[in-house]
Amino acid sequence: MSIHAELKMKFTKHFGDSKQPVSIFFAPGRVNLIGEYTDFNGGYVFPAAVSLGIWGLLRRRTDGVIQLHSDNAGSGAVIDLKQTLVCRQEDGWTNYPKGVIQYLVDQGLLLQGCDVFFSGNLPTGAGLSSSAALLILTAYMLQTTFGNSGLDRVAMAQLCRKVENEFIGVNCGIMDHFAIAMGHKHHAILLDCNTLTHEYIPLSLDNHSLVIMNTNKKRELTDSKYNERRQECDQALAIIRKHRGIEHLCQATMAEVEGLLEQPVLRKRARHVVSENQRVIDAVSLLRAGEVSAFGGLMIASHRSLQTDFEVSGLELDVLVEHALQVPGCIGARMTGAGFGGCAIALVENQALDKFMQQVRLGYQAVTGRIADFYPAIVADGVERGAIHEG
Template sequence: MINVDTLKTAFIQAYGAGGHPVQYFFSPGRVNLIGEHIDYNGGYVFPAALTLGIYGAIRLREDSLIVLKSLNTAPLVTVDLNKLIEQYSPDGWANYPKGIIKQLLDSGLPLKGCDILFCGNLPDGTGLSSSAALLVLTAFMLRTVNGDDHVDRAELARFCQKVENQFIGVNCGIMDQFTVAMGKENCAILLDCETLRYKYIPFALDDCSLVIMNTNKKRELSDSKYNERRSECEQALAVIQRHSRITNLCQATLADIETYLTDNVLRRRARHVVTENNRVHTAVNLLEKGDIAGFAELMTQSHTSLKNDYEVTGYELDAIVDTALTAPGCIGARMTGAGFGGCAIALVKTAQLAEFKSAVATGYRAGTRREADFYVAGIANGVSLLEG
């Protein structure tokens, strides 16, 4: 278990005692409860920050070096603030904090040298936004330790999205960074990706628990397929815009899709986008009424749409969701994230968690010859400074 005490011990082992005070931070992962592949189509998503995430410890130095070390992965990387900062493939994970450092310097923030230690319990490459958690954590730590006591969290999210788009080269939407920065304990976020207007919605599960199921299938195809889906949605939007005055695909109607899209692939992609956006609004209404069972059913409908219309699930995700839906205590399940591997989520009766995990582990292993991992996660606040 990771906490401030274990972080303190690890930091001293890595960098030694003494010097400036050490400050400790936590940045959550995120799960999108419903509204998948909607953020870049201008609609509404419904994510929440998780109690799983990445911890960071930072201490100022007396020189111009920023030392980056992770307990979860290699290598250790040193950045000289007086030299050009560029992406360098062998630096691996450290390119994310390097991008933040460069962008902060470019924006005029006079950074000081420091030692930084990261460690986390968020599985990498599983669709739980470890990259966004790392970006937001690094930016929040560096701004805090360099004297910014009132970080604008929405601006922080946009800042980190820019780094991922321009320095890392991933053409992602705003949802991940926004959720990591703006999360609220026991609430999901209804987020309009077009305007960034948002509303916190209580996510009270009563006698159920949110279970994250890791397929342990890395998302090798996700980047290429992600770009392909974005292109298909852009094509569908362009066709509909010849006949209807809309600015994003989520504004289309099912009648628009059936009338104007003659290409079957584009029709199915657009149908997922429109119906998924509608499911987000329905989900909020159900949760506000306390209808957890109705929300769970929408989760299952979402997975079916992602499988059949958007085609981003893949064998492992379908196998784990199908197995979960027949397991004891499960009332709904779906993939989450970009797809083609990574994680799925399920709502499960808390009293039957042990039976559920056992049944899904056995069934998934038999169908895929892979081992699944399970995390029972709570809903957390966004990035924060921890009491030391």
């Protein structure tokens, strides 16, 4: 049975039969190859959409009610479009589509009733942007079904970031939403988060594969120190601004970081941001020149900076990365996403993939007691209608 047929069967089992057609959509997750915590600091990032993701099925109703259900969560919500929607902790995952619905209505989109079914193979709380995928998927489904709200893909990413910032309460940057909306198969995106100018960079890895390594330690951004790190970056920027009128922390020089920030914690946070921004620029240059091994070295340097200066990795991510780097054929590894659990990525020779996953899984379990999952990353297109991704 195909994925589409299986999903439609689950949809019908939950919502019942109808003469109305069922439309299928897919939003990918994303990995960030390098450039962590630079997005909300006005710097560069280098993400790619991946074939793990979330499917959404939608069927029109004849009333003013939107019914939501998640196959993965086993729960849902019934939304009356006549009511103003607010974020409530007890509503859990449904706050994300609720926020998109409210913001699209505020944009003037004339929504109608529909049944919406979500199902995916993207692990939640793993640093692969499941929340951003759910936001973008909801926005794309509703816009496609009920008419254009005037938002192109970039504006849709901006709206979904606004939902996450204001409705959900997470001070995230634009990278995740942008990558999921704008992804391009076999390419990573060099994105300037200050201007949103971007360039697609072919991802040619010279007989190497990207492997996603899931610690299976979930983290919630609102429950982590993510917002605290953002506040620390803002404090560092405020100090540097007293001496030079920069707009974003990524515009600071390393001399300014070392010379103007007297508090050790703020100096460390800013040192990561400024050095990581330069690593993104260097990484793109190296990949364009075919220097894949040198790119792997930048991945390692990025993880060390996130580990010691930004302090967002944690035991599980550090153990995964260290064991990955001990396996012959692995030329680079780093955490990806916000940290505090979630996923890391590794750059591994194709012929060494099986041995790599076996050795790292055993070593990680011996230290942490957890079992890691591994997914060879297939770089995919952004959100789309009718996609089939079985990889």
